[in-house]
Amino acid sequence: xxxxxxxxxxxxxxxxxxxxxxxxxxxxxxxxxxxxxxxxxxxxxxxxxxxxxxxxxxxxxxxxxxxxxxxxxxxxxxxxxxxxxxxxxxxxxxxxxxxxxxxxxxxxxxxxxxxxxxxxxxxxxxxxxxxxxxxxxxxxxxxxxxxxxxxxxxxxxxxxxxxxxxxxxxxxxxxxxxxxxxxxxxxxxxxxxxxxxxxxxxxxxxxxxxxxxxxxxxxxxxxxxxxxxxxxxxxxxxxxxxxxxxxxxxxxxxxxxxxxxxxxxxxxxxxxxxxxxxxxxxxxxxxxxxxxxxxxxxxxxxxxxxxxxxxxxxxxxxxxxxxxxxxxxxxxxxxxxxxxxxxxxxxxxxxxxxxxxxxxxxxxxxxxxxxxxxxxxxxxxxxxxxxxxxxxxxxxxxxxxxxxxxxxxxxxxxxxxxxxxxxxxxxxxxxxxxxxxxxxxxxxxxxxxxxxxxxxxxxxxxxxxxxxxxxxxxxxxxxxxxxxxxxxxxxxxxxxxxxxxxxxxxxxxxxxxxxxxxxxxxxxxxxxxxxxxxxxxxxxxxxxxxxxxxxxxxxxxxx
Numbered sequence: 001x002x003x004x005x006x007x008x009x010x011x012x013x014x015x016x017x018x019x020x021x022x023x024x025x026x027x028x029x030x031x032x033x034x035x036x037x038x039x040x041x042x043x044x045x046x047x048x049x050x051x052x053x054x055x056x057x058x059x060x061x062x063x064x065x066x067x068x069x070x071x072x073x074x075x076x077x078x079x080x081x082x083x084x085x086x087x088x089x090x091x092x093x094x095x096x097x098x099x100x101x102x103x104x105x106x107x108x109x110x111x112x113x114x115x116x117x118x119x120x121x122x123x124x125x126x127x128x129x130x131x132x133x134x135x136x137x138x139x140x141x142x143x144x145x146x147x148x149x150x151x152x153x154x155x156x157x158x159x160x161x162x163x164x165x166x167x168x169x170x171x172x173x174x175x176x177x178x179x180x181x182x183x184x185x186x187x188x189x190x191x192x193x194x195x196x197x198x199x200x201x202x203x204x205x206x207x208x209x210x211x212x213x214x215x216x217x218x219x220x221x222x223x224x225x226x227x228x229x230x231x232x233x234x235x236x237x238x239x240x241x242x243x244x245x246x247x248x249x250x251x252x253x254x255x256x257x258x259x260x261x262x263x264x265x266x267x268x269x270x271x272x273x274x275x276x277x278x279x280x281x282x283x284x285x286x287x288x289x290x291x292x293x294x295x296x297x298x299x300x301x302x303x304x305x306x307x308x309x310x311x312x313x314x315x316x317x318x319x320x321x322x323x324x325x326x327x328x329x330x331x332x333x334x335x336x337x338x339x340x341x342x343x344x345x346x347x348x349x350x351x352x353x354x355x356x357x358x359x360x361x362x363x364x365x366x367x368x369x370x371x372x373x374x375x376x377x378x379x380x381x382x383x384x385x386x387x388x389x390x391x392x393x394x395x396x397x398x399x400x401x402x403x404x405x406x407x408x409x410x411x412x413x414x415x416x417x418x419x420x421x422x423x424x425x426x427x428x429x430x431x432x433x434x435x436x437x438x439x440x441x442x443x444x445x446x447x448x449x450x451x452x453x454x455x456x457x458x459x460x461x462x463x464x465x466x467x468x469x470x471x472x473x474x475x476x477x478x479x480x481x482x483x484x485x486x487x488x489x490x491x492x493x494x495x496x497x498x499x500x501x502x503x504x505x506x507x508x509x510x511x512x513x514x515x516x517x518x519x520x521x522x523x524x525x526x527x528x529x530x531x532x533x534x535x536x537x538x539x540x541x542x543x544x545x546x547x548x549x550x551x552x553x554x555x556x557x558x559x
Contacts, residue, residue: 001173005138005166006031009099010039012142016177018070020044020061020422022054026074028114029101031166033072046422046451048415049443051078055085056415056441057422059094063402064377064420066217068095068149075102076114079160080121084409086156087125091406092238093215095154097145098122104164105133119160127155135168143175152183152319153302154215182216183301187318187326194314196330198297202271204339205231208254211238211405212276212300212320214398218242221324222275229273230334232343234262236277237386237405241395246374249340251347255283256541257387260350260550263541265343266291267548274298276320279309280406289546299323352391352538353552359507360531361388361460364515367508368430368458369393371515376428377402377420381413381437384466387537389432411440414457418444421453428456428519435461435485442494448524449499456518457500457526459491462533470536474556475543495526506530 003011009032013021021043025033036045048054051073058069069089073082079100089096103112119131128148130141138161145157199205207229213222222243226233233243234254243250252259254266266272272294277283284290287310295313298306299320306315316323354362365388368376378393380386380403395401402420404412417431438459448455460466465483472480492502501521503514511529518525539550551559 003172006035022057023072028075051081053415057419060416060419079118095149096156129158182319206269209235209239210277213242216320218321240401245394261346263547285547365392379417379431385460500524
């Protein structure tokens with residue numbers, strides 16, 4: 001059939017099974033929005049308060065489902081407002097397609113009104129990007145964008161379409177998408193055999209789980225692998241929920257704010273099996289001293305991650321689910337009773353603890369866990385509250401913890417929570433934010449209210465930029481430069497002004513009651529939780545130090 005470029009965009013989204021798009025209209029993308037109006041019963045559009053919120057919402061939609069998230073923006077500032085969200089998705093390997101529209105082809109490169117080279121700007125933070133100047137190539141370009149976004153190691157792809165291309169006409173024919181194929185041709189039999197030999201030779205193996213295990217949906221194979229290896233398990237921030245956080249073999253997160261049990265256990269193991277991790281600096285601490293007693297065996301879909309941040313002894317390249325399936329078929333059941341007892345002793349000796357009185361970040365996270373029975377989708381911003389949410393909520397399933405790990409994007413959480421709630425209307429979504437982060441995206445409360453989304457926004461309000469202040473306290477002589485937020489903003493009134501319900505809690509009982517009310521609310525609810533400015537995230541590894549030197553407040557007081 002003959003179709004305009006705008007019609008082709010919408011038809012291609014329907015081909016790909018897209019049911020929701022997050023965006024903000026403008027002049028250059030008006031033809032696409034006009035066509036979207038004709039298909040509003042097939043694709044739901046969520047108008048966010050800001051394009052950055054749209055990008056984060058598409059990200060949250062994708063992380064919580066595994067499907068490709070989609071966002072729209074117009075030319076110029078509309079497109080550039082997506083950049084932080086695209087970079088966030090890129091760092092955490094989130095499948096996303098961002099569709100922007102630009103000025104007419106003859107006006108490109110002439111500093112036209114609201115013209116920007118968004119393809120050039122986003123080149124370093126996308127898997128691939130396109131600018132479509134030929135209407136006959138539009139459909140195939142959009143199809144390629146979705147295929148690239150989801151293939152292998154996922155990531156964001158941008159398609160920029162000049163306005164005159166959206167108005168032009170050409171022939172369009174429906175094409176059923178090719179089924180997603182797991183990357184397996186790079187998995188060598190010799191590499192599998194080497195991995196099996198290393199595991200069978202180990203006496204103190206440790207399994208280290210990253211976001212790749214979530215992305216590859218390898219949960220079932222991972223559980224079988226842990227059973228066969230008989231080893232303790234730790235994870236990264238992105239790996240939360242890939243392995244059941246309530247399992248006795250789970251020792252907690254590894255790295256700067258990891259548990260002492262995990263940090264000391266990995267430091268003492270003789271084989272570290274890294275599954276879908278990228279060995280970031282926040283995990284490694286001092287790379288020269290990381291797991292020095294261990295051989296390192298790495299499984300990853302991306303060959304660029306091998307020997308990038310740390311040298312490994314062996315690796316298998318390919319989709320993690322397929323790698324584990326093949327190894328499980330060859331690996332004999334191992335037994336390490338003494339090592340497992342040692343790991344259990346470390347857990348018992350070094351539990352996560354916090355003050356017994358008063359409202360605190362750890363307490364409210366545990367209370368959320370109790371009241372949601374561990375079944376909520378937890379979203380966070382970035383900072384102390386993010387670490388408390390990672391430490392104290394026990395994630396039993398993948399895609400239930402959504403957070404900006406690689407880029408550390410303040411302002412990520414509320415948009416992502418909106419995307420997750422749209423994608424999971426029957427699930428409870430809770431965004432845990434700091435007061436500093438909330439200021440960066442609080443306009444999206446209006447979006448949640450407009451959509452009547454029952455998400456809950458918890459503000460861990462210490463009236464400071466908590467994590468930065470923690471560093472200033474520990475490493476900068478208590479010089480609190482530009483980290484005190486004492487301007488008296490009333491978040492409860494702000495929530496009510498935007499159409500949400502608001503509560504304030506300064507004690508444990510108040511928070512418990514406010515959260516119960518929030519769970520019963522028909523639309524979005526906000527809880528402003530007042531905690532102490534000097535509360536800190538423990539344990540902590542000093543920047544550049546060996547992870548085995550993790551310390552707590554008690555350690556600091558003693559020394």
